[in-house]
Amino acid sequence: MSVVSSVCCYCGTGCGVLIEADAGVVTGVAGDPAHPANRGRLCTKGATLHLAAAAASGRARHPEFRRDRTSVRARAGWADALDHIAEKFRSVVAEHGPDAVAFYVSGQLTTEAYYVFNKLARGLVGTNNIDTNSRLCMSSAVAGYKATLGVDAPPGCYDDIEAAGTLFIAGSNTAYAHPILFRRIEAARRARPDLKLVVVDPRRTDTAAEADLHLAILPGTDVALFHAMLNVMLWEDRVDRAYIDAHTEGWTALRDLVRDYTPEKAAAICGVPAADIVTAARWFARGPTLSLYCQGLNQSTCGVDKNAALINLHLATAQIGKPGAAPLSLTGQPNAMGGREVGGMANLFSAHRELDNPEHRAEVARLWGVDALPGQPGKTAIEMFDAVRRGEIRALWIACTNPAQSLPDQARVREALAAAELVVLQDAYADTETAGFADVLLPAAAWGETDGTMTNSERRIARVRAAVPPPGEARADWEIVTDFARRLDPERGVRLFPYACAEDVFDEHRETTRGRDLDITGLSYARLDAGPQHWPFAEGAVEGRVRLYADGVYPTGSGRARFHAAPYRPVAEAIDARFPLHLNTGRLRDAWHGMSRTGRVARLFAHADAPRLAMHPRDLALRRLASGELVRVKSRRGEVVVEVEASEAVRPGQCFLPMHWGARFMSGLGANALTLPAFDAVSKQPELKHAAVQVARADLP
Ligand code: SF4
Known part of the structure; x- marks a missing residue:
């Protein structure tokens, strides 16, 4: 038997794995205790890598x-x-x-x-x-970094989780999509009960359920929320004026823009209490704050504005370039x-x-x-x-x-x-x-x-x-x-x-x-x-640079980070009388992408064996529907038939469909029969996180 050190092939956490092989077949997998990302831990997907690897069905063997x-x-x-x-x-x-x-x-x-x-x-x-x-x-994250910090380089690192005073997770169900990072977050919070966790997500995900403060914003309203948080920081004098003066440009335009985004105005746009916006702003400014963010910000027609509006908060409060303080986008692959x-x-x-x-x-x-x-x-x-x-x-x-x-x-x-x-x-x-x-x-x-x-x-x-x-x-x-x-x-x-x-x-x-x-x-x-x-790890260096911009110098030409002043814009496709529900698509814990690998591992189906549309009980009652019934979900582009389940994790007026099942596994062309191809003008990333849909019993015309 041989043991080879490698990396998990699923999410961007990049956990180290030890692959056991015998006679040309992968026979086992274990977390690599020497790898700094996971320190020996693996999530359910990583721990079953050997089963996916050994599954012979479906493999392409010959041209x-x-x-x-x-x-x-x-x-x-x-x-x-x-x-x-x-x-x-x-x-x-x-x-x-x-x-x-x-x-x-x-x-x-x-x-x-x-x-x-x-x-x-x-x-x-x-x-x-x-x-x-x-x-x-993640193309909106790339464009967001370039627009504000000059180059596409996440400035922080995972060790910032343990060093932070506030963890600000936006548009990421980290517990499902990056489980080992979430285990680190849970462990850090057990060790330090004062470590605050704020989660911004329209759904009450497993990540949001763990938060001290969950901002269940309406889909696509992140920019209004972040601007309102900056408004609070300005009003309460919680910005770092010395850092802004020495290391940034574009402050005046942004300051003038966010004056209009009072917590009360943002509360009306985002559908969350103004007091919660104030609390989030105070915890963020107190720091050190590590932001972790993913598809909820990126998969949007204003994805670059969302990324940049969050980075604005880091720059305005000097929460960057020091332990526990960074905007750190998570990569899905x-x-x-x-x-x-x-x-x-x-x-x-x-x-x-x-x-x-x-x-x-x-x-x-x-x-x-x-x-x-x-x-x-x-x-x-x-x-x-x-x-x-x-x-x-x-x-x-x-x-x-x-x-x-x-x-x-x-x-x-x-x-x-x-x-x-x-x-x-x-x-x-x-x-x-x-x-x-x-x-x-x-x-x-x-x-x-x-x-x-x-x-x-x-x-x-x-x-x-x-x-x-x-x-x-x-x-x-x-x-x-x-x-x-x-x-x-x-x-x-x-x-x-x-x-x-x-x-x-x-x-x-x-x-x-x-x-x-x-x-x-x-x-x-x-x-x-x-x-x-x-990286970077230049010739002659003894180690890579763990955190960027500790000196406050940014690769923008002027050496200053750039504030990004863009107003809030709503989602591309508004709901209306015909398509009255907001559809959100996303990930489950034990499935990955189109399931070409996880779909071959029976053990992973214990978590969810079929796609189900999650709807609030009130919306089910309005349609005289019950959990387990088949429903037809229609958008302006297509339709699917799928089982519905009652869930208080989604707010009334919204629904959620996992993105893993394609045409091989469900009627119609899968979840993306419904989604729209509208994309961010700068990053060209499509708005996979929102479409307007209608839902009715499957046997109705
Ligand atoms: Fe793989 Fe899980 Fe680690 Fe992601 S968190 S790299 S899926 S073991």
């Missing part, structure tokens, strides 16, 4: 492709499958240009795989059409952060460089050894699938994600997938909703079968390692891309993709970070073998 849509995919060799894609790509690019090709990748890829996909798209094909499913979970580092999003560029900066493009072109890189912005997730639907993008390569389950407005997404000339799916699983649309299936190695690195929510880079070989002919993601690049353009492909192992890719990526804010030139696989490290 398959079909020459046209009238035939079915047939098993093929790697050479034939990749040559087929290369031939199609060359023909599409020759006829329609490089922007007729697009890549839709995933926050579950290793940083190395992300890096080679990025280089393939921009450096070899010549398009910025590379985006990721992380667009759906294990390597959403690593993807950001390599520029694996349509509007980003390698190592936090800017796509619209010609000098940055020239730097990366020089590092990669290409003449030039494209400057026009690529299509982001929603835009990308719309462009496929319109026929502007003709060849789409999807890696390690399931857009036919996870993107909003599924009818539109499926129309796009059906309209594409070529859909390539590179995935470990062959039975996802998206696999049904794939012309080419490329079997990828899964968790426990591949080498590389990942970065968790606190900027900590850790090694992931293979414990067993992948099944059949499946290969590591970085290796598939490297092979393809050499076939697409034999001369340039071989030169630009010279990698023999994941470490070769890491070493090249490391060089692109030299002199940047996320400089990791002091890191190597050998250094990471001694334990995970925070």
